[in-house]
Amino acid sequence: xxxxxxAVPLAIFALLAIAPFAGFGQGHSLTxxxxxxxxxxxxxxxxxxxxxxxxxxxxxxxxxxxxAYTVVVLDHARITEGWMVVPIAIAASAAFAAVTGAxxxxxxxxxxxMITLAFGQMAFFATSSLALYGGDDGYTLYSRTELFGTxxxxxxxxxxxxxxxxxxxxxxxxxxxxxxxxxxxxxxARENETRARAVGFEPYRYRLVAYAIAGAxxxxxxxxxxNGTEFVAPAYVTWQRSGxxxxxxxxxxxxxxxxxxxxxxxxxxxxxxLAHVTEHWRLIFGPLLILCVYYMRGGIAGLLRxx
Amino acid sequence: xLLELRHLRKAFGGLVGTDDVSLDLxxxxxxxxxxxxxxxxxxxxxxxSGTLAPDSGQVVFAGEDVTRxxxxxxxxxxxxxxxxxTSIVPGxxxxxxVALAVQARSGSSFRFFRPAGNEATLNGQAMExxxxxxxxxxxxxxxxVLSHGEKRQLELAIALAMRPRLLLLDExxxxxxxxxxxxxxxxxxxxxxxxxxxxxxxxxxxxxxxADRISVLAQGRVIASGTREEIRxxxxxxxxxxxxxxxA
Ligand SMILES: Nc1ncnc2c1ncn2[C@@H]1O[C@H](COP(=O)(O)OP(=O)(O)OP(=O)(O)O)[C@@H](O)[C@H]1O
Ligand SMILES: [Mg+2]
Numbered sequence: 001x002x003x004x005x006x007a008v009p010l011a012i013f014a015l016l017a018i019a020p021f022a023g024f025g026q027g028h029s030l031t032x033x034x035x036x037x038x039x040x041x042x043x044x045x046x047x048x049x050x051x052x053x054x055x056x057x058x059x060x061x062x063x064x065x066x067x068a069y070t071v072v073v074l075d076h077a078r079i080t081e082g083w084m085v086v087p088i089a090i091a092a093s094a095a096f097a098a099v100t101g102a103x104x105x106x107x108x109x110x111x112x113x114m115i116t117l118a119f120g121q122m123a124f125f126a127t128s129s130l131a132l133y134g135g136d137d138g139y140t141l142y143s144r145t146e147l148f149g150t151x152x153x154x155x156x157x158x159x160x161x162x163x164x165x166x167x168x169x170x171x172x173x174x175x176x177x178x179x180x181x182x183x184x185x186x187x188x189a190r191e192n193e194t195r196a197r198a199v200g201f202e203p204y205r206y207r208l209v210a211y212a213i214a215g216a217x218x219x220x221x222x223x224x225x226x227n228g229t230e231f232v233a234p235a236y237v238t239w240q241r242s243g244x245x246x247x248x249x250x251x252x253x254x255x256x257x258x259x260x261x262x263x264x265x266x267x268x269x270x271x272x273x274l275a276h277v278t279e280h281w282r283l284i285f286g287p288l289l290i291l292c293v294y295y296m297r298g299g300i301a302g303l304l305r306x307x
Numbered sequence: 308x309l310l311e312l313r314h315l316r317k318a319f320g321g322l323v324g325t326d327d328v329s330l331d332l333x334x335x336x337x338x339x340x341x342x343x344x345x346x347x348x349x350x351x352x353x354x355x356s357g358t359l360a361p362d363s364g365q366v367v368f369a370g371e372d373v374t375r376x377x378x379x380x381x382x383x384x385x386x387x388x389x390x391x392x393t394s395i396v397p398g399x400x401x402x403x404x405v406a407l408a409v410q411a412r413s414g415s416s417f418r419f420f421r422p423a424g425n426e427a428t429l430n431g432q433a434m435e436x437x438x439x440x441x442x443x444x445x446x447x448x449x450x451x452v453l454s455h456g457e458k459r460q461l462e463l464a465i466a467l468a469m470r471p472r473l474l475l476l477d478e479x480x481x482x483x484x485x486x487x488x489x490x491x492x493x494x495x496x497x498x499x500x501x502x503x504x505x506x507x508x509x510x511x512x513x514x515x516x517x518a519d520r521i522s523v524l525a526q527g528r529v530i531a532s533g534t535r536e537e538i539r540x541x542x543x544x545x546x547x548x549x550x551x552x553x554x555a
Contacts, residue, residue, distance in 0.1 A: 179422040181410055188407050191396045198356070198394065199469055200382035200411035209417070 008304060009171060009258040012265065016164050020157055030156050031228070036268040037163040038224045040261045041170045043248040045217035047260035048174050050249050052183065053207045054190030055105065058113050059120030060245045062100075063215045065237035066093040067222020069127060072139045072232045076132065082147045089223045090216045096123075097215020098208065105207045120242050127234040138233025145227055153227055163224055167261075170217050174257040177213070186210055251292055253299025262300045308367075309334045309473055309503040315354055315364035317347075324350035326527035328364070332473070337495070337504045339514045342524035348507045349391050351524070352475050355505070356388040357381040369472065383412065387471035391478050391507075393458045397451035401442060401461050404450050405433035408468040436468035437461075440494055456487035463494065473503045480510050492517065515539070 019025075019033055046060045070089035079085065104115040133139045144153045152158050177183045189196040189203035196203055226232045235241070244267065252263025270288070274281035292299075310332040317324035325347040332338045340348050353359035355366055357378035366374045373381050395404050403424070409432045410416055410423065423429065437443045440460040445453060450461060459479055466474055479495070480488045492513055498504065499517075508514050514521065515535055522532040523544050531537075531544045538544055 176420050176422075179424065180420055181416045181418040181423040181426075183419075184403070184407060184410065184423045185416050188396045188399065191398050192394060194358070194378075194390075195394045195396055195465075196407075197378040198358075198382055198388055198390075199408040199465065200379050201416065202377065202379045206416070 005256065005258055005301075008301075009261055012261065013164065013168055016167075017161075020160055025157075027156065030160055032268070032272055034160060034163050034224075034228050036265050037167045038221050038228060039245070039248065039268055040264040041163075041167050041224070042218055042221040042245055043252070043260035043264035044167075044170050044174050044257045045214040045221065046245050047249045047252075047257050048177065048210055048214045048217075050246070051256060051259070052174075052178055052186045052190070053210045055108065055112050055207060055211075056246065057104075057116040058239060058242050058246060059100070059116035059118075059123075060214070060218060061237050061239070061241035062120045062123035063093045063097055063218025064222035064225060064241075065123050065127060065234075066096045066215075067219030068226040068232045068236055069130075069133070069222075070219070071141065071145065071223055071226040072133050075141050075143070076139075078142070080143055080146045081149065082145045082153075085145045086220065086223055089219050093219025093222065094212045094216035097218070098212040101208050101211035101215070105204055105211060117239055117242070120237065120239050124234055124237045124239070127237050134233070136234060138231055138235070141226065141230045141232070144230060145223065159228070163228075166220065166224065170220070171257050171261060173217075177210075178256060182206060182209070247289055251289065251299055253301030256301070259299050259301035266300060308332070309336075309369060310355070310505070311365075311367040312351075312355065313365040313367065315351065315361045315366070317350055317354060317359060317361050323347065323527040324359075325354065325361075325524075328524070328527070328529055330522055330529065330532065332503050332505055334472070334503050335500055336519045337499055337506055337517050339506045339508060339518035339521045340524060341508065341511070341514055341521060346524040347527040348524055349477055350527075352388060352477050352505070352507065356386055356475055358388075382469065382471075385470075385472035386475065387466035387469045387473070388475040389459075389462045389466055389477055389479055391481070393455075393462055395450045395458060395461055395465070397449070399450055400447050401437060401450055401453065401457075401464075402430065402433050402446040404461060405436050405464050405468045406430055408465045409433050409436075412469060433468055436464040439467055440464045441490060456483040456491075459483055459487070459491065463491070467498075471502065473505070474498070475505045477507045478509060479506070480508060480513055488513070 016033065016037065020030060024033060042064055046057065049055050049057050067089040070092045071085055074085050100119040104112055107115055128136050147153060153162065185196060185201050185206045189206065193203055225236065248263035248267045249260045251267060252259035252261065271285060274285055308331050312328055312330045315325050315328045328351055342348055354361045357376055365372055368384060368386060373384065406429045409429045413429060434443060434446060437446055440463050442457060442460050442464060445457060453461060463479060479491055483491060495517055506518065518535060520534055521538040523530050531541045
């Protein structure tokens with residue numbers, strides 16, 4: 001990692017840290033920033049699969065969905081203690097990723113996209129049919145996840161900094177993974193799979209572990225998402241949501257986690273701003289995304305590197 | 308015997324790849340495989356290395372039947388190969404390309420936190436392999452910007468870094484300049500003592516200078532196999548493949 005690569009994310013983290021004290025402290029702003037950070041985490045985890053392993057997944061929202069619905073299931077059972085909820089949610093989403101990944105990673109390219117999409121749709125229909133948890137209508141949490149029995153997460157500032165801390169943690173984790181022995185094998189197999197095999201690596205195992213780790217981080221993002229809105233619905237698991245995540249990664253430039261981070265923040269903020277300007281914002285947002293992909297090879301990260 | 312091939316057959320639809328090829332190779336020997344374009348030489352290397360599965364026949368490596376093992380498993384057993392079309396990781400530096408090969412035989416690669424680029428043992432051994440092919444001064448250069456000849460050297464360094472027992476080299480001299488070819492030949496000659504080498508090469512002077520034994524492949528079949536002198540004297544080979552001047 002060069003200093004230039006680290007400078008931008010560090011600046012972003014610093015801005016996010018001072019934002020509540022610099023005019024973005026009201027409820028609406030904080031909600032928006034939390035949403036941006038949570039999707040930043042999700043996009044970072046997806047970038048491990050897309051940028052790290054070279055596998056384009058169109059089912060990543062399901063990972064967030066498993067995390068969010070774990071909160072729901074436990075909430076319904078009146079289990080809200082964070083030291084239970086968070087590990088269980090992470091384990092559940094990692095397990096979901098490992099099982100679906102074990103099948104999906106046997107394929108590549110378009111087939112991989114289709115299989116991940118199919119698993120995502122299965123997750124969507126599964127959540128829609130959970131009558132106990134509100135089915136299509138969704139489920140409103142009794143309470144946010146507790147920390148050592150306290151309701152600290154209900155404090156807006158506390159929640160803001162929890163999201164920020166976890167975002168930084170995930171970014172650092174993915175950054176370290178990519179630079180490690182493990183990441184080196186992933187990257188080599190992405191660029192030249194035959195070469196990786198010819199020196200003795202079976203890429204499948206490494207990709208599967210990467211997929212499970214991405215699922216785990218996605219699940220953690222799902223826990224935060226559920227807590228941020230205190231409400232969970234199948235809409236969290238739609239393929240459009242997966243597409244949004246993929247767009248964030250591509251928009252940022254799939255080179256590494258900092259690209260995904262920038263992509264997610266830009267996506268959420270532009271979306272919000274456009275929605276303010278006109279109710280037909282989707283008509284503008286769609287073509288805008290296409291133009292971005294078309295003209296910005298290497299995404300936002302690439303743009304900064306050149307600039 | 309380091310390598311024994313028994314009746315290897317491979318067809319692509321109706322097209323013959325290899326047709327009942329049986330060969331063997333001893334430790335410390337350079338066995339050259341020659342033959343016209345499309346004879347099946349690369350197809351044979353694919354089957355030995357595990358890139359392609361044969362339709363029938365066996366590959367026995369160091370006494371073990373490896374016919375059903377994957378490319379990666381055979382690599383870990385000590386089978387290293389180069390590719391006719393250079394195969395490197397373009398986004399890695401020359402050093403990291405070689406370090407990847409060192410890493411493959413140096414403990415688990417399921418290590419997640421320590422930066423691999425800082426591992427002195429990996430880098431040190433990778434540097435040795437680069438030095439062996441004369442590429443140490445280009446270690447930090449991205450592999451994608453190396454010259455064609457340097458890429459061939461790099462691929463050889465990757466193979467050496469695997470510390471293999473057998474090297475399968477598919478036209479290592481192809482497309483290199485005269486100077487680079489000479490250097491590569493010197494290196495190959497020097498490697499003979501430590502490895503078995505199966506060498507595919509179109510450069511006849513190089514083949515006759517390096518090889519202990521030569522087999523000639525045509526339309527997927529071994530039409531002759533023997534020492535340099537035997538192959539030079541073989542009338543079928545002279546007609547089928549060698550130009551008169553080359554055989555002279
Ligand atoms: N994947 C494939 N699919 C179909 N046919 C193939 C395939 N690979 C090789 N062939 C055919 O098999 C035959 C042997 O090819 P091979 O590449 O082994 O020849 P070669 O001896 O290495 O030739 P060259 O000296 O040109 O490299 C050729 O007729 C080739 O067209
Ligand atoms: Mg060939």
